[in-house]
Each structure stands twice: as C-alpha cells, then as structure tokens.
Amino acid sequence: MSEPTTGTGLALGGPASHADAAAVGTGLSKKDTGPGKPRSLWGDAWYELRHRPLFWVSAVLLVLLLTIAAFPGLFTGADPRDGDLTNHFLTKPELTHFFQADWFGYDVQGRSIYARVIYGTRASIMVGVGVTVMVTLFGGLVGMLAGYFGGWVDAIVSRLVDIFFGLPFLLGSMVVLNAFTERKVYVVIAALAFLGWTTIARVMRSSVITAKQADYVTAARALGAGTTRILFRHVLPNALAPTIVVATISLGAYISAEATLSYLGLGLADPTISWGIDISAAKDAIRDNPHVMLFPAGMLSLTVFAFITLGDAVRDALDPKLR
Amino acid sequence: MTTIEKTTSATSRVEESDDGTPLLEVRDLHVEFHTREGLAKAVNGVNYSVRAGETLAVLGESGSGKSVTAQAIMGILDMPPGKIPQGQILYRGEDMLTMSNEERRKIRGRKIAMIFQDALSALNPVLSVGYQLGEMFRVHQGLSKKEAKAKAIELMDRVRIPAAKERVGDYPHQFSGGMRQRIMIAMALALEPDLIIADEPTTALDVTVQAQVMDLLAELQREYNMGLILITHDLGVVADVADKIAVMYAGRIVETAPVHELYKRPAHPYARGLLESIPRLDRKGQELYAIKGLPPNLLKVPSGCAFNPRCPKAEDICSTEIPVLHQVTEQDGTELPGRGSACHFWKETLHG
Amino acid sequence: MAEIEKKAAVDRSDDIQDATPNVTEVETVDAATEEAAVEAIEAPVERGEPILQVRNLVKHFPLTQGILFKRQIGAVKAVDGISFDLYQGETLGIVGESGCGKSTVAKLLMTLETATAGEVFYKGQDITRLSGRALRAVRRNIQMVFQDPYTSLNPRMTVGDIIGEPYEIHPEVAPKGDRRRKVQELLDVVGLNPEYINRYPHQFSGGQRQRIGIARGLALNPEIIICDEPVSALDVSVQAQVINLMEKLQDEFNLSYVFIAHDLSIVRHISDRVGVMYLGKMAEIGTDTEIYDHPTHPYTQALLSAVPVPDPESREGRERIILAGDVPSPANPPSGCRFRTRCWKAEDRCSKEVPLLAVPERFAGSDTPAAHESACHFAEEKDVVHA
Structure with a gap:
C-alpha cells in the first residue's frame, strides 16, 4: 500500500505485468508474465556467493588444504618423521627447489619442514572440522529446542549456557586436556567441543525464537501441523543461516585454538604432526633460524584466514542487508 | 476534550512571493537506481510546484516514485545506488541540486522539513523527546540547554501534547503512535520552515487518531502559511486537505488537477480507475471496479504509456508512444487551469 | 447419531463477564465419542443457520514478573467477554482500532490461542475443549487468511509446497497422486498462472502473494475463513482485485467469512453484518445498514x-x-x-x-x-x- 520508507523506496523484483485484456471482475489475467525462473533463497545466496572474488580465493585455498589433508603423500615424497641429522641442523630453505624435501629447509632434528607442514595439515583440519560438526550438532540441537519450546527447557539451557560461557575457552580446555595422559586428535576435538558449543546454541536459540514468531509458522499451526513439521519445515530452514555463518567463522578459531594448545604442550603431542607442535619446537631456534617457525605459522594463518574469509562471504551472501 | 465540530473548508491563502516564483518547483526530475537486476528508473521527468500556503497532494502506489521524488528534494536519497541524471529542484528559484552541501544543509530542516510515516523509527529511542526537540534550537540557533528545553515545551504545547511540561523528559516509546506523530510534526515545525513534506504521515495511525493529526497539520499550515507536499495513497485524506493533486504512476505524473476537479472528472484512466475502485463508506456498492494487472515493475516499465497493459482504453499508440502531459480543456477549447493529463485519449476519458 | 440437547449456554448467573443477555441459545451437541464429534463437525449446515457461535469469549494475557519464578502482576484484557453468531454463507465484519482485540478474536477462533474463559461453538461443538481427531476436523473446516502476504508465506518453500502443505497435514483430503493437480487448480481459481507452481514467494508481488495465501486457505475446502486484515498491506489498485476475488470465492465455495479490518469502507463493502469492537468488548453489532447509516453507539x-x-465536496460542513x-x-x-x-x-x-x-x-x-x-x-x- 505504501512505499517502503527505508532504502531506495523501490518495488523491485515484482514481475512486470503485461496482462492481456481478458481480465474483468477480479481484474486479473492468467497471462501476467510472471517472475522468471524459480529462484529459491538458497539459490539467490549461491548467486551472491558466486559473484564474490573473496569467496573464490577462500574456496580455492580450502579445496587445496582439504586435498593436502586427505592425501599428503601427493604433495611430498619425504617422510616428515624421518630425522636425518646429516641434513645439518636447521639447513636454510632452498626456495628454488620447489616441492623438494629441502624447499623449506630442515628443522632442529633434521626433518623436512616442507613435509611436516604438509602432514600437519590433517590434524588441524580434522580438529577444526570435527569440533565444528560436534558443536553445530549439539549446540544447534540444544539451542533449537530451547528457542522453540521456551519455558523451563529454555530456562535450564540458558543457565547452562551462561555457566559454560563463564569458563574461559582456552583455560577451560587446558584444564580438561590436562586430565588426559594420551592426547589424540579425538580427545582434543572432544575437549574443544565441550567448551565451544555455547556460541552456536545461543545463535541458534535466538534465530529460532525469531523464526517461530513468523506468520507462516502461525499459518502452519492453524492448519494443524505437528511440532516436527513446524520445526523442520518452517522454523529450522529459516533459522539456519546465522548458524552456518558462525560455524564457518569459528572453524578457523578452533584450528588456532588447537595450535595454541599444542604449542603449550597441552594439545596434540608427538608422534602426531601438528603445526602447533612445530611452532612450539621452533621457539628456541627462532633467533637464528626464523624459517623453522615461519612456515608452520604461515600455513596456520593461511588456513584460519581461508575459513574466516569464507564465513564472511557466506554471511554477506545470506544476508544482503548486513552489507 | 472530545469535540463535535463541523468541518470547514480549508481555503488556503495562496500567496505569491513578489516576483511570482513558487516556493518549490521540481523541473524534469529523473532519478534512477543501479541494482543487481539492472537499471531501475524510479522517477522519469517529474514537474510540480508548490506555493506558500498551498497543499499539493502527490498520489501514487508503491513504485510510483512519489517518495523517491520527496527524498530527492530533501537530499536524503542514498547515492549510490541512487542517481539524479537530469532535472532541477528550485527552492525560491535557486537550483538545490547545484548548490554546495553547506548551502543545502542550511535549507534542509530550516526551510524545508520532512515528516515520515514511522515516527518510532524516525525518533532516536535513547534520547528524550525534549532533548531531540531542543537539539534543533541548540544546533541551528545556538540556544542554551535551558532555553532549548523551554522552547521544546512550547512546541509540544503547540502540537497539543497534554502535560507537555511533565512529559518533556520522556522517551519516544513512552508515547502512543498519535503522540509520536505529533512530536515529529513538532520537530518539523521547530524552525518554522516554509515547506513541509509529509510522506504518508497518517498511514500507520488509527482513523480517529489520523483525523486528529491531519487536523493539526492543516491548522498549523494555515497558521504559519507554509507550503505542504502531502505524499499518500489514501484518496480520502487527499480529498480532505489537498488544494491540488499530482497523480504519479511508474515515475511519471499522469494527471494534475485542482482537488475538486479530479474527483469530479478525472482525465486519466488510471486516476479514474483508482477513484472507482475504492469502496465507499456512505453507500453499499455492487462489485468493485478493479484495475487489472499489477503495479509497475521499475526494471521493466512497459513501452509507451506505462499504464497501457492495465488500461481499459489502451490502443496501439499507447504501447509505442509515451504520452506527454496534455493541457486539459473543456469541450469548447477553454483551458482548465492547472489541469493536465498524460493520456493519448484524455478527451475521451474526460468528456466521453 | 450424536445426541442433541438444548442447553442455555449463556445462562450462568455467576458469570459477571456476561454482557450479552439476549444472544440466542446455542444448540449444543454432546458427543460421547470422538467419532460422534467428528460426525457432528462434518454435518452440513443450512444457509442462514448459525455455524459459529461465540459466547462470552475472554482472553487475558498474564503480565508476569521474575525470570525463574514467575509471578502474575496483572493481565492484559485483550478480549473481555464477547458474544456473536456467524451464519452460514454470510460475511461478518469486525472493525476496531489497534489494540481493541480483534486480532486476538481471530486467533481464538482459529484455536491458536487458548481462551481464558467462554466458548466457541462450531456446529454445536465447543472447539475450545476439543482435541485429537475432532480438533483436526475443525481445523480443516476453519481456515485463515493473514494480513501480511510478505511474512505469512514461508520464503524457503515453493508455491506448490505452500499450497500443498494442507494436504500433507490432512492426507485424507487428497491422495498423493492428486495433489499437484489440485494445487494447480487452486492457483487457477485464485487467478494465478498454474505454471508458477515451482516459484518462490519473493518472486511475486504483494497482491499475488495474497492470492497464494487465499489458495492455501481454500485447499481443504473449509466452511469458514477468518480473514485478518487481508488487504490492508496491498496497493489501492490491487485491494479491489482481492476483495472481488474473495466475494467470488464465497459464492463459488459457499464460504462464511469473518472479516477483520480497520478500514471501515472495505468492511461495509464486503460485510452482511458488522460488529464494532472497543478495548476488548463489542460496542455495537448489526447489519451493515444498521451500523453505518443508523449507528447508536457513540464510539x-x-x-x-x-x-x-x-x-472533496463533502469536506465542508x-x-x-x-x-x-x-x-x-x-x-x-x-x-x-x-x-x-x-x-x-x-x-x-x-x-x-x-x-x-x-x-x-x-x-x-x-x-x-x-x-x-x-x-x-x-x-x-x-x-x-x-x-
């Protein structure tokens, strides 16, 4: 009825009308050239995403990283655990020896830094993806139930979230991990997920609360739809976007958390190969041989950057209003 | 107090300034927006003018460009994506589009003020109403805090907010919708502007409150002898307060007329269709006349007359040639002052 | 057959909310079993007979304080004892300003809110007390059209899924193989191109979306449609189209409408009878001529x-x-x-x-x-x- 007062005040996206003269009475014609092809909101988001250079930068990086994590053998023939002391301690990088074992030089124990960087990718990616999946499933479920049912469910969940939120993430995971003598990848994943689910739960809770108040949810209830249908057909698809964004961005954060913990000696430990462990090992040699730290740290930053950039691009694509 | 009163005709004192230039004149204004889907031509050559004491109603639906024109006048258009490729906006004969930002800012708020539809989002929720009203005086006239507050109370009294003295420290959410709209009117009035642009000022209000607010606005307009541009889609409100009307469709003015003339004898099929399609309070009709089709899409404005796909009178020429705003005359050829119709068949529409 | 007995549903001396002494008695149906209740709900009603009878309907929203231990400190009396009848085939308009409780009445009639007190009889069955299959049968027969066509359609579902959802919830109405055809028929009935079935709501204009909402409301062949401000969000030139469509559908499908709106002109146009609400109570009710040409209540x-x-001629005097x-x-x-x-x-x-x-x-x-x-x-x- 009235023009929107915000923004441009345009009625965009409405179909052009070239109604033929058949319509009297209801004033309508079947021949309105309707809107173009079916365009779902997810489709629109994908369209937005496709047109962002940053998305492609991060996507290419991530595909590369995932391939490295899955098939490290494709990228180097050297054995990352093979310490050959004849390789001289801390040989400097030979930057022209592309993809050779001595490309990035050797570390304190005479191991190929290039091989270690390649093999270390798997641990980081596994921790990042593993924590994100667990956190999204658990936090998402808890947040959804709290948001949808409200009342005492919400009261309990919200208090629980508050308590967990009060624990410092890193300090908390250090305390938890300290209780384990053998710290495999899954232990680190479990420890980080145990402390990390609250963010997703909060985000999910609030977007579910918004979505459940929408008119289309009332319409479904008026039709007699059951809770399951309302939750999974109407509420969840409309509440998912913020969770996806937060999950993607925090994936990077979990990777750096793992590296931090490993650096402090509380995360992964030898014989697992991890950038964090290598950074830790390099700290004594940094003065004379900065390359020992530079390469694992660089890879870590690159990975975290790739995930955060992807999260940013996804957020912009899902919600054009935030731009 | 609840009052029962006879409405009186709002015979406005239209005064021409010495040299006969109108207060505000829009000449051949174009506004376009660059969007992902393409170029949206929101305003395509709009002309209108307002004199002191006069009420111009700009009538249109969504996508007609009525609000965009107002935003262009106020200089609050988002640019980009908006762009004004052509046109002039003359305030007392001076083109505001070629002025410096500084000069323009002096006119905005002080000489031309605007009232929005949604008072709650137009007022700052964390500042008291008195502070926001007083701000106008502190910034523009350099008054002290105390003086500004006194002025704020005076203004609230003027727009008849009860217990203004006690309520001056209240926040916007503590007022009802009608009272908030009054506060916005007070803000617009603060510096006694020459011209007020009211964009759907009563659309969000209940009818009884709507009547109060429109009455207040009309009374203040008379008192200060201001020009008023009323942007609305409500044919009832227009009939009550307007002196002359400009009907907009797809970014063009399709008909201009003095208020009585338009309602009696519309000269454009769109205006005629609108008038026939609204149900009446005082009689029970049969089936409503309905304009077929959909409001225009600015990305794909039909060729020729934009209304042609929906028009019952459309012929071949309507889809090929854009009709200009013809001067409307009586059958014997005498010109009807202030009347224009952008229809190839205005004669048939008016006299047929 | 269910046993039918006459009962004075409003004759309760202890009820101070009772502000309507002379509404007709409700012929209640005491259904002993769920089958009997469903049977009563499915029974046809003659044109001009009451189909929906509202008696002393009350809805108070409690105002509470405290987070874990909530203490009631008052109540918003949104609807405070209203009674009216809706006759088969008619349109009952309900007008009032914002906050008068008219939208809450719509939600109560749709059993989207639980009534604090009072009854809503649908063919003699108090729907505020029904559950299970009987409630589902009522839900099938009473549908709703919402105010805002931009928010009442799920943006992530196709038009076909939106209009077809009623069949998924009430599968007995249409066998699976039939549904797509039925949805396309409905699109045709409301004046939209049946080929639009795979498109999404945001690809349509406001008026077209409202038609989609109306098609969804028609899917289950309801007897009553509650319309909550169905045209107030639409452009003036489109309002008439939708109003005409609704009138056409009423004749075609023999519908009864409760038409809730704040626009008095539109309500007069479409309604046979009109009720005026103020602050949770009915101020005045009568035929459209009685209310518009001979109002007796000051409000x-x-x-x-x-x-x-x-x-503009009428603006003087x-x-x-x-x-x-x-x-x-x-x-x-x-x-x-x-x-x-x-x-x-x-x-x-x-x-x-x-x-x-x-x-x-x-x-x-x-x-x-x-x-x-x-x-x-x-x-x-x-x-x-x-x-």
Missing part, C-alpha cells in the same frame, strides 16, 4: 465520522467527532463503560454500570434500523456518514 459514531470521505486522548491500556481498562473516558455523553452511571450489548430499551419493539444491539446507556441514533 461507532466517532469512528465513522473520522473516516475521510474520498469526495461535515460533522466530525474528534475523540480526545488515546485508547486506555487494556491492562487497566476504565470501570463501567470502557469508552466513557473519551465519550462526550458520559455520566456517573457510565463509570459504575457496564452497559449490556442489547437492543436499547427506547428502540425495543419498534422496527427502526436503530433497533440493533448497542452497548451504551444513552444509545441514540446519529447519522454521521451522510450528515
């Missing part, structure tokens, strides 16, 4: 006089009642007559005695159009529309 008169008439102040808070409504704080006729009696919604004594027995139910101690005819 109705004020409301009608405030509507701008789209005719038209009598207009400008109400003072704002609508009081429904959490703390005035004693006695709720309108008295803004009424120019108010006297002492109005603050002490709640006026009943009844034919005013002075008109009782006469057959003037002024003899319709009006909840005012000083009911008096006043034509404000034509004055």
Whole structure:
C-alpha cells in the first residue's frame, strides 16, 4: 500500500505485468508474465556467493588444504618423521627447489619442514572440522529446542549456557586436556567441543525464537501441523543461516585454538604432526633460524584466514542487508 | 476534550512571493537506481510546484516514485545506488541540486522539513523527546540547554501534547503512535520552515487518531502559511486537505488537477480507475471496479504509456508512444487551469 | 447419531463477564465419542443457520514478573467477554482500532490461542475443549487468511509446497497422486498462472502473494475463513482485485467469512453484518445498514465520522467527532463503560454500570434500523456518514 520508507523506496523484483485484456471482475489475467525462473533463497545466496572474488580465493585455498589433508603423500615424497641429522641442523630453505624435501629447509632434528607442514595439515583440519560438526550438532540441537519450546527447557539451557560461557575457552580446555595422559586428535576435538558449543546454541536459540514468531509458522499451526513439521519445515530452514555463518567463522578459531594448545604442550603431542607442535619446537631456534617457525605459522594463518574469509562471504551472501 | 465540530473548508491563502516564483518547483526530475537486476528508473521527468500556503497532494502506489521524488528534494536519497541524471529542484528559484552541501544543509530542516510515516523509527529511542526537540534550537540557533528545553515545551504545547511540561523528559516509546506523530510534526515545525513534506504521515495511525493529526497539520499550515507536499495513497485524506493533486504512476505524473476537479472528472484512466475502485463508506456498492494487472515493475516499465497493459482504453499508440502531459480543456477549447493529463485519449476519458 | 440437547449456554448467573443477555441459545451437541464429534463437525449446515457461535469469549494475557519464578502482576484484557453468531454463507465484519482485540478474536477462533474463559461453538461443538481427531476436523473446516502476504508465506518453500502443505497435514483430503493437480487448480481459481507452481514467494508481488495465501486457505475446502486484515498491506489498485476475488470465492465455495479490518469502507463493502469492537468488548453489532447509516453507539459514531470521505465536496460542513486522548491500556481498562473516558455523553452511571450489548430499551419493539444491539446507556441514533 505504501512505499517502503527505508532504502531506495523501490518495488523491485515484482514481475512486470503485461496482462492481456481478458481480465474483468477480479481484474486479473492468467497471462501476467510472471517472475522468471524459480529462484529459491538458497539459490539467490549461491548467486551472491558466486559473484564474490573473496569467496573464490577462500574456496580455492580450502579445496587445496582439504586435498593436502586427505592425501599428503601427493604433495611430498619425504617422510616428515624421518630425522636425518646429516641434513645439518636447521639447513636454510632452498626456495628454488620447489616441492623438494629441502624447499623449506630442515628443522632442529633434521626433518623436512616442507613435509611436516604438509602432514600437519590433517590434524588441524580434522580438529577444526570435527569440533565444528560436534558443536553445530549439539549446540544447534540444544539451542533449537530451547528457542522453540521456551519455558523451563529454555530456562535450564540458558543457565547452562551462561555457566559454560563463564569458563574461559582456552583455560577451560587446558584444564580438561590436562586430565588426559594420551592426547589424540579425538580427545582434543572432544575437549574443544565441550567448551565451544555455547556460541552456536545461543545463535541458534535466538534465530529460532525469531523464526517461530513468523506468520507462516502461525499459518502452519492453524492448519494443524505437528511440532516436527513446524520445526523442520518452517522454523529450522529459516533459522539456519546465522548458524552456518558462525560455524564457518569459528572453524578457523578452533584450528588456532588447537595450535595454541599444542604449542603449550597441552594439545596434540608427538608422534602426531601438528603445526602447533612445530611452532612450539621452533621457539628456541627462532633467533637464528626464523624459517623453522615461519612456515608452520604461515600455513596456520593461511588456513584460519581461508575459513574466516569464507564465513564472511557466506554471511554477506545470506544476508544482503548486513552489507 | 472530545469535540463535535463541523468541518470547514480549508481555503488556503495562496500567496505569491513578489516576483511570482513558487516556493518549490521540481523541473524534469529523473532519478534512477543501479541494482543487481539492472537499471531501475524510479522517477522519469517529474514537474510540480508548490506555493506558500498551498497543499499539493502527490498520489501514487508503491513504485510510483512519489517518495523517491520527496527524498530527492530533501537530499536524503542514498547515492549510490541512487542517481539524479537530469532535472532541477528550485527552492525560491535557486537550483538545490547545484548548490554546495553547506548551502543545502542550511535549507534542509530550516526551510524545508520532512515528516515520515514511522515516527518510532524516525525518533532516536535513547534520547528524550525534549532533548531531540531542543537539539534543533541548540544546533541551528545556538540556544542554551535551558532555553532549548523551554522552547521544546512550547512546541509540544503547540502540537497539543497534554502535560507537555511533565512529559518533556520522556522517551519516544513512552508515547502512543498519535503522540509520536505529533512530536515529529513538532520537530518539523521547530524552525518554522516554509515547506513541509509529509510522506504518508497518517498511514500507520488509527482513523480517529489520523483525523486528529491531519487536523493539526492543516491548522498549523494555515497558521504559519507554509507550503505542504502531502505524499499518500489514501484518496480520502487527499480529498480532505489537498488544494491540488499530482497523480504519479511508474515515475511519471499522469494527471494534475485542482482537488475538486479530479474527483469530479478525472482525465486519466488510471486516476479514474483508482477513484472507482475504492469502496465507499456512505453507500453499499455492487462489485468493485478493479484495475487489472499489477503495479509497475521499475526494471521493466512497459513501452509507451506505462499504464497501457492495465488500461481499459489502451490502443496501439499507447504501447509505442509515451504520452506527454496534455493541457486539459473543456469541450469548447477553454483551458482548465492547472489541469493536465498524460493520456493519448484524455478527451475521451474526460468528456466521453 | 450424536445426541442433541438444548442447553442455555449463556445462562450462568455467576458469570459477571456476561454482557450479552439476549444472544440466542446455542444448540449444543454432546458427543460421547470422538467419532460422534467428528460426525457432528462434518454435518452440513443450512444457509442462514448459525455455524459459529461465540459466547462470552475472554482472553487475558498474564503480565508476569521474575525470570525463574514467575509471578502474575496483572493481565492484559485483550478480549473481555464477547458474544456473536456467524451464519452460514454470510460475511461478518469486525472493525476496531489497534489494540481493541480483534486480532486476538481471530486467533481464538482459529484455536491458536487458548481462551481464558467462554466458548466457541462450531456446529454445536465447543472447539475450545476439543482435541485429537475432532480438533483436526475443525481445523480443516476453519481456515485463515493473514494480513501480511510478505511474512505469512514461508520464503524457503515453493508455491506448490505452500499450497500443498494442507494436504500433507490432512492426507485424507487428497491422495498423493492428486495433489499437484489440485494445487494447480487452486492457483487457477485464485487467478494465478498454474505454471508458477515451482516459484518462490519473493518472486511475486504483494497482491499475488495474497492470492497464494487465499489458495492455501481454500485447499481443504473449509466452511469458514477468518480473514485478518487481508488487504490492508496491498496497493489501492490491487485491494479491489482481492476483495472481488474473495466475494467470488464465497459464492463459488459457499464460504462464511469473518472479516477483520480497520478500514471501515472495505468492511461495509464486503460485510452482511458488522460488529464494532472497543478495548476488548463489542460496542455495537448489526447489519451493515444498521451500523453505518443508523449507528447508536457513540464510539461507532466517532469512528465513522473520522473516516475521510474520498469526495472533496463533502469536506465542508461535515460533522466530525474528534475523540480526545488515546485508547486506555487494556491492562487497566476504565470501570463501567470502557469508552466513557473519551465519550462526550458520559455520566456517573457510565463509570459504575457496564452497559449490556442489547437492543436499547427506547428502540425495543419498534422496527427502526436503530433497533440493533448497542452497548451504551444513552444509545441514540446519529447519522454521521451522510450528515
């Protein structure tokens, strides 16, 4: 009825009308050239995403990283655990020896830094993806139930979230991990997920609360739809976007958390190969041989950057209003 | 107090300034927006003018460009994506589009003020109403805090907010919708502007409150002898307060007329269709006349007359040639002052 | 067959909410089993017979304080004892300003909210007490069209899924193989291209979306459609299209409408009878002529006089009642007559005695159009529309 007062005040996206003269009475014609092809909101988001250079930068990086994590053998023939002391301690990088074992030089124990960087990718990616999946499933479920049912469910969940939120993430995971003598990848994943689910739960809770108040949810209830249908057909698809964004961005954060913990000696430990462990090992040699730290740290930053950039691009694509 | 009163005709004192230039004149204004889907031509050559004491109603639906024109006048258009490729906006004969930002800012708020539809989002929720009203005086006239507050109370009294003295420290959410709209009117009035642009000022209000607010606005307009541009889609409100009307469709003015003339004898099929399609309070009709089709899409404005796909009178020429705003005359050829119709068949529409 | 017995559903001396002494008795159906209840719900109703009867309906929203241990500190009396009948095949308009409780009435009729007190009889069954299969049967027969076509359609579902959802919830209505065809038929019925079935709501304009909402409401072949401001979000030129469509569908599918709106002109156009609500109570109810041409309640008169008439000739000398102040808070409504704080006729009696919604004594027995139910101690005819 009235023009929107915000923004441009345009009625965009409405179909052009070239109604033929058949319509009297209801004033309508079947021949309105309707809107173009079916365009779902997810489709629109994908369209937005496709047109962002940053998305492609991060996507290419991530595909590369995932391939490295899955098939490290494709990228180097050297054995990352093979310490050959004849390789001289801390040989400097030979930057022209592309993809050779001595490309990035050797570390304190005479191991190929290039091989270690390649093999270390798997641990980081596994921790990042593993924590994100667990956190999204658990936090998402808890947040959804709290948001949808409200009342005492919400009261309990919200208090629980508050308590967990009060624990410092890193300090908390250090305390938890300290209780384990053998710290495999899954232990680190479990420890980080145990402390990390609250963010997703909060985000999910609030977007579910918004979505459940929408008119289309009332319409479904008026039709007699059951809770399951309302939750999974109407509420969840409309509440998912913020969770996806937060999950993607925090994936990077979990990777750096793992590296931090490993650096402090509380995360992964030898014989697992991890950038964090290598950074830790390099700290004594940094003065004379900065390359020992530079390469694992660089890879870590690159990975975290790739995930955060992807999260940013996804957020912009899902919600054009935030731009 | 609840009052029962006879409405009186709002015979406005239209005064021409010495040299006969109108207060505000829009000449051949174009506004376009660059969007992902393409170029949206929101305003395509709009002309209108307002004199002191006069009420111009700009009538249109969504996508007609009525609000965009107002935003262009106020200089609050988002640019980009908006762009004004052509046109002039003359305030007392001076083109505001070629002025410096500084000069323009002096006119905005002080000489031309605007009232929005949604008072709650137009007022700052964390500042008291008195502070926001007083701000106008502190910034523009350099008054002290105390003086500004006194002025704020005076203004609230003027727009008849009860217990203004006690309520001056209240926040916007503590007022009802009608009272908030009054506060916005007070803000617009603060510096006694020459011209007020009211964009759907009563659309969000209940009818009884709507009547109060429109009455207040009309009374203040008379008192200060201001020009008023009323942007609305409500044919009832227009009939009550307007002196002359400009009907907009797809970014063009399709008909201009003095208020009585338009309602009696519309000269454009769109205006005629609108008038026939609204149900009446005082009689029970049969089936409503309905304009077929959909409001225009600015990305794909039909060729020729934009209304042609929906028009019952459309012929071949309507889809090929854009009709200009013809001067409307009586059958014997005498010109009807202030009347224009952008229809190839205005004669048939008016006299047929 | 269910046993039918007559019961005076409103005859309860302890009920102080009862402000409508002379509504007709409800023929209740005491269904012993769920089958019997469903059978009663499926039974046809003659044209002109009551199909929906509302008696002393009350909805109070509690105002609470505290987070874990909630303490009730008051209540918003959104709907406070209203009664009316809806007859088969008619349109009952309900008008009122924001906050008068008209939308809450819609939600109560749809059993989207639980009534605090009172009954809603659908074919003699109190739907506020139904559950299980009987409630599902009622839900199938009473549908709703929402105000905002931009928010009432799930943006992530296709038009086909939206209109077809009723069949998924009530699979007995249409076998799976039939559904796509039925959805396309519905699109055709509401004047949309059936090929649009795979498109998404945001690809349509407001008027087209409202047609989609109407198609969804029609899917289950309901008997009653509750329309909550169905055209107020649409462009003027599109409103007439949708109104005409709704009238056409009413004839075609033999529907009864409850038409809730704030636009008095549109309500007059579409309604056979009109009820005027103020602060949770019905102020006046009658046929459209009785309400619009012979209003007797001061609030109705004020409301009608405030509507701008789209005719500049009438702007001189038209009598207009400008109400003072704002609508009081429904959490703390005035004693006695709720309108008295803004009424120019108010006297002492109005603050002490709640006026009943009844034919005013002075008109009782006469057959003037002024003899319709009006909840005012000083009911008096006043034509404000034509004055």
